[in-house]
Amino acid sequence: LRRDVARQVKADSEGLKQRQLELERELEMSRDDKKDIYEDDPAVPGAPAVDRDPHTATGDRDEAAPGAARPTCREAIQQARAEREQVLGEKDRTITALQGKIDAMETEYEKILHGSLDRVLSKLAAAQGCWEKEATAMHMEHKERLREFGLNPLEI
Secondary structure (H helix, E strand, O other): OHHHHHHHHHHHHHHHHHHHHHHHHHHHHHHHHHHHHHHOOOOOOOOOOOOOOOOOOOOOHHHHHHHHHHHHHHHHHHHHHHHHHHHHHHHHHHHHHHHHHHHHHHHHHHHHHHHHHHHHHHHHHHHHHHHHHHHHHHHHHHHHHHHHOOOOOOOO
């Protein structure tokens, strides 16, 4: 059993290490992408200056590509935020709806429980009356038998 547990722990540990490496690679790629996006952006403070080759026909070529990419990145970010907010809103609405269903079910179960308990109590009350009559009849019969033998039931 210990060996199996040790093997399981070792396998889980190796799986987690692989997952950590994958996530670190993804993080590095994301950082590189972010760096590439903002590297040539003159609007970002601290960004390196754009090298323009005086021999090229258009010196604005380096500036035009990041400038064109910038609005699409911003649009993508805004769209992603909008989608995230929409998903969160749907999630909140679903949670609210499910909570409402849970509350309705709880109320219904309470009604069922109270009804069942009321029926049990009425059956117990009916049974109690019947048993009390039988118990009284038995006591009276035993009293009579004791008196037949000349014994006083109060002295016993």
